[in-house]
Amino acid sequence: MSKIIAExxxxxxxxxxxxxxxxxNIAEKEVTALIGPSGCGKSTFLRCLxxxxxxxxxxxxxxxxxxxxLELNSRKLDVVRLRENVGMVFQKPNPFPKTxxxxxxxxxxxxxxxxxxxEMDQIVETSLKKAALWNEVKDRLDEIGTGLSGGQQQRLCIxxxxxxxxxxxxxxxxxxxxxxxxxxxxxxxxDDLKKEVTMVIVTHSMSQAARVSQKTGFFHxxxxxEFGSTEKIFKNPDKQQTQDYIxxxxx
Amino acid sequence: MNNFKKNLLKKRYNAERRFQxxxxxxxxxxxxxxxxxxxxxxxKGYSAxxxxxxxxxxxxxxxxxxxxxxxxxxxxLENADYYDVAYKAMTSLDPGxxxxxxxxxxQMVSYKYETEVKDLLLKNPDFLGKIVPIKLTxxxxxxxxxxxxxxxxxxxxxRRVNDYQLQIYDMLNERGDILSEFNISFFxxxxxxxxxxxxxxxxxxxxxxxxxxxxxxxxxxxxxxxxYLEEFAPKNKFTDFIxxxxxxxxxxxxxxFGLLGLGILLAVFNLPRSTPLVGGITLSLMTLPTIIIAxxxxxxxxxPSIREAALAMGASNMQTTMHHTVPLSMPGTLSGxxxxxxQALGETAPLILIGMVAFVNTIPGTPVDPAAxxxxxxxxxxxxxxxxxxxxxxxxxxxxxxxxxxxxxxAQIVRHKFEKKWS
Numbered sequence: 001m002s003k004i005i006a007e008x009x010x011x012x013x014x015x016x017x018x019x020x021x022x023x024x025n026i027a028e029k030e031v032t033a034l035i036g037p038s039g040c041g042k043s044t045f046l047r048c049l050x051x052x053x054x055x056x057x058x059x060x061x062x063x064x065x066x067x068x069x070l071e072l073n074s075r076k077l078d079v080v081r082l083r084e085n086v087g088m089v090f091q092k093p094n095p096f097p098k099t100x101x102x103x104x105x106x107x108x109x110x111x112x113x114x115x116x117x118x119e120m121d122q123i124v125e126t127s128l129k130k131a132a133l134w135n136e137v138k139d140r141l142d143e144i145g146t147g148l149s150g151g152q153q154q155r156l157c158i159x160x161x162x163x164x165x166x167x168x169x170x171x172x173x174x175x176x177x178x179x180x181x182x183x184x185x186x187x188x189x190x191d192d193l194k195k196e197v198t199m200v201i202v203t204h205s206m207s208q209a210a211r212v213s214q215k216t217g218f219f220h221x222x223x224x225x226e227f228g229s230t231e232k233i234f235k236n237p238d239k240q241q242t243q244d245y246i247x248x249x250x251x
Numbered sequence: 252m253n254n255f256k257k258n259l260l261k262k263r264y265n266a267e268r269r270f271q272x273x274x275x276x277x278x279x280x281x282x283x284x285x286x287x288x289x290x291x292x293x294x295k296g297y298s299a300x301x302x303x304x305x306x307x308x309x310x311x312x313x314x315x316x317x318x319x320x321x322x323x324x325x326x327x328l329e330n331a332d333y334y335d336v337a338y339k340a341m342t343s344l345d346p347g348x349x350x351x352x353x354x355x356x357x358q359m360v361s362y363k364y365e366t367e368v369k370d371l372l373l374k375n376p377d378f379l380g381k382i383v384p385i386k387l388t389x390x391x392x393x394x395x396x397x398x399x400x401x402x403x404x405x406x407x408x409x410r411r412v413n414d415y416q417l418q419i420y421d422m423l424n425e426r427g428d429i430l431s432e433f434n435i436s437f438f439x440x441x442x443x444x445x446x447x448x449x450x451x452x453x454x455x456x457x458x459x460x461x462x463x464x465x466x467x468x469x470x471x472x473x474x475x476x477x478x479y480l481e482e483f484a485p486k487n488k489f490t491d492f493i494x495x496x497x498x499x500x501x502x503x504x505x506x507x508f509g510l511l512g513l514g515i516l517l518a519v520f521n522l523p524r525s526t527p528l529v530g531g532i533t534l535s536l537m538t539l540p541t542i543i544i545a546x547x548x549x550x551x552x553x554x555p556s557i558r559e560a561a562l563a564m565g566a567s568n569m570q571t572t573m574h575h576t577v578p579l580s581m582p583g584t585l586s587g588x589x590x591x592x593x594q595a596l597g598e599t600a601p602l603i604l605i606g607m608v609a610f611v612n613t614i615p616g617t618p619v620d621p622a623a624x625x626x627x628x629x630x631x632x633x634x635x636x637x638x639x640x641x642x643x644x645x646x647x648x649x650x651x652x653x654x655x656x657x658x659x660x661x662a663q664i665v666r667h668k669f670e671k672k673w674s
Contacts, residue, residue: 052563057486083565090563094556096575106574107564160564 003028003168003198004049009063009073011044011053018044022063022224024217031190031199033209033230036219037245042202045219046170048072049200050086051079067168084111087161091173093153095145095160100137103145103156104128107164123163131159132189151182158189162197169193171201175208187212206246210234218242292652296645302434302447303389303397305360305423309340310382311372318379328373337368340385344419355415361388361447386430391446391639393420397429400638437646441612442623442631446639449632451647452614457527457607457622458596458654464531464618465595469538470588476539477546477584482572501540508536509601517605525606525621533601538591545587549580582669589662593655599626625651 004026011019019041026032034042044053051072053059065072072082084107095103104124107113114120124141128134133155137148145156154174161169171190175183190199190212203209209216210230217227218241226233226242237243252260313323316331323331341356341364342348348356357364364387371385372378392411395401397420407414423429440450484490512533516522522529553576561571602608608627615622623631629647632640 050563052559055559055562080565080567083563088563090556090559092556094554094560096557096560097579106561106566110564110566110570110574157560160560164565 001028002026003067004200005064005066006045006048007064007066009045009048009061009065011041011048011062012060013056014058018222019048020223022219024224024227026198026200027215028198029194029196030214031194031201031212032215032217033213034200034202034217034219035204035206035209035245036225038204040219041222042217042219043172046172046200046202049168049170050083050088051077052088054079084164085166086168086170087164087166089154089157089161089169089171089174092177093150093157095148095153095156097144097146099142100128100145100148100156101141104159104163107160111164113164127159127163128156130162130189130193131155132185132192133159149182151178151185154178154182154186155189158186158193162193166197168198168200171199173202173204176204183208206234218245220245292645292648296642296647296649298398298400299437299642299646300434301398301431302436303394304386304430304432305389305393306384306386306428306430307340307344308382309336309368309371309385311336311379313380315339316379323376323379325373325376328376328379331369333365333369333372337365340364340368340387344423352415355413356419359390359393359416359419361390361445363388363445363448388436388447389429391637392416393429394447395638396420397424397431398642400642437643441614442610442628443612444610446635446637446643449640449643451625451628451650453611454623454625454628454647455650456615457530457611458624458626460527460615460618460622461530461534461602461607461624462592462596464528465534465538466588466592468532469535469542469591472535473539473542473588474546474584477543477550478572478577480543481547481550482576483568497540497543501544504600505537505598506600506604508533509604511536512601512605523619523621525609525611526619527607527615527622527624528618529605530602530607530622530624531618533605534595534598537598537601538588538595541591541594542584542588545590546580546584549583549587550576552583553579578669582666585665585669586662589658593658596655596658597626597651599624599630602627603630625654 002025004024006022006024006026009019009022010017022041022045024045034046036042047053048061048065049067049072053061061073063073067086071077096106098106101124104127105114105120108120108123114123125134125138128137133152136152137143137156145153148156154177158169158174175186178186187208190201193199201209201213213230215228216230216233218225218233218237218239220241226237226239228238233242234246237246315335316333318327318331320327338353338357341360342353344356361367367387368385371383375383389397392401393416396403396412396417401412403410403417412420420429436448437450438455439452440448441453442451443449480490480493512529516529516532517524522532557575557579558571561575562568566574602624607623608631609621609623610631611621611623613620625647629644629651632644632647
């Protein structure tokens with residue numbers, strides 16, 4: 001079952017083309033990893049999926065990206081509604097400089113998800129529990145979110161992302177700023193979350209892609225070189241380029 | 252380590268030590284200048300906070316007051332004739348003086364001494380018919396003699412206080428009838444042509460009103476402009492043009508804004524001349540670019556990751572700006588605002604052009620009453636020849652500096668509070 005179908009996506013930054021004819025099927029309730037060397041366009045593609053490229057004035061996206069028959073690359077699309085359904089976790093943990101509670105409650109507040117204070121408390125608790133952070137912060141919800149450790153901050157960002165029950169979560173190198181222990185926690189979390197949510201994760205760590213994902217796409221110089229099941233990509237890739245990258249011969 | 256390397260290392264250390272010394276010398280020089288400046292002002296100005304009084308006796312004689320009623324009402328006291336009573340209070344200091352020389356005694360107190368005699372009786376109606384001691388404001392010249400600012404050893408014809416007056420002064424001083432007290436009237440009186448009566452109430456209120464008007468006009472406009480330009484406006488030639496012009500505006504000499512105020516606010520809109528309203532609007536023209544630049548800089552300093560986080564949560568541009576970016580930029584914006592207001596506080600030239608330099612002897616109650624402002628008051632007084640005004644200039648500078656320090660303190664406190672909340 002495909003959640004997102006991208007066809008012939010081309011992205012331009014001004015006159016420079018960053019993505020070339022990328023077509024990809026992202027399966028529902030699976031983890032899809034996007035790997036490739038720096039500057040290969042994997043983050044650019046990820047940001048097409050929740051229209052974060054809109055923020056960049058000179059960025060232009062062509063092609064079709066469909067999520068459940070909804071065309072994402074359309075002028076008429078309501079990006080606010082889209083981003084309610086497609087959450088994002090960034091490379092550097094970026095909690096709001098507000099309390100832990102306010103961080104998680106922000107999404108439900110602006111989207112009018114909770115009707116009462118009790119409901120909001122419930123959402124905050126559930127989200128923090130799902131993000132495996134509840135036990136560490138339940139006694140200090142009114143402390144500033146930026147005062148947490150790096151790994152906790154990133155889990156707080158995940159809690160924030162899942163607070164609005166999105167169907168898809170995009171992760172842009174979520175562990176690159178974290179130590180191995182925090183990384184392991186996040187990976188475990190990703191594994192848990194995939195029961196409910198479709199996830200696309202951009203990562204520089206091949207082992208991480210191998211550990212957490214079911215499908216893997218390899219990008220190089222703006223092109224999707226190869227896409228398939230993680231097992232196949234890592235064990236027996238079709239393309240020589242993929243083989244070279246996986247085995248660390250370039251990159 | 253060979254010699255060459257050793258020498259190089261030594262040179263590097265020496266260079267660093269020298270550099271540190273340059274810095275220390277620079278700071279030392281700056282502090283010395285500041286200390287000299289402060290010493291100048293304080294040594295000249297502190298005496299303005301002392302006021303000299305002459306104590307004498309006044310006989311509230313009903314006959315001289317021309318009061319006929321047995322038990323006079325407040326109105327009777329109000330309308331009585333105090334001329335003779337007050338005159339006698341002064342001439343009684345030296346009963347032997349021939350009548351045509353009386354002026355010499357009268358000149359030793361302020362010209363408002365008659366009002367002071369009247370005010371004492373109005374406050375204490377039971378003094379009627381009695382002989383009571385009274386404090387009268389000493390004239391500027393006696394005041395200066397008492398404070399030791401006036402040389403006594405120059406020839407009499409070059410002195411404003413003649414030998415006879417000095418003799419009376421010495422006599423009173425020996426009797427302890429010359430009082431020196433804290434000068435409340437310096438803070439409660441409006442400006443006056445007589446140094447002993449002049450105060451800063453009018454210019455202080457004028458400054459307060461001007462700053463409030465300036466804040467009310469410039470802050471909202473500047474913050475809205477900054478938010479729009481930074482967060483919403485498309486980046487094109489037109490917005491670049493606006494940005495360049497805002498930066499240029501910040502460098503325009505203030506007198507030009509004064510001309511603008513004169514030409515537009517007074518001539519076209521017919522706003523009342525010499526008022527803090529016009530002064531404040533004129534100053535806000537000056538403050539606007541400062542606040543816009545500060546607000547834009549602090550908006551720009553908000554990390555883009557916060558904007559991305561909010562946008563990715565599905566916040567609209569407006570929500571991202573209002574919920575996250577603007578609150579985070581507030582400390583910087585506020586300190587920029589205070590810097591702008593502090594500049595406006597010390598501004599003289601534009602206010603002179605819109606007529607706030609007029610002699611105002613009333614205390615403004617609203618921003619549309621004529622008023623001066625503290626820096627303009629300093630300018631007016633520094634043009635006066637009387638010695639009494641010299642100390643007043645320094646005292647006024649002290650008040651202005653105190654005002655500035657208070658404002659900066661307020662800015663620090665506000666900034667601190669906001670930052671505590673946001674990080």
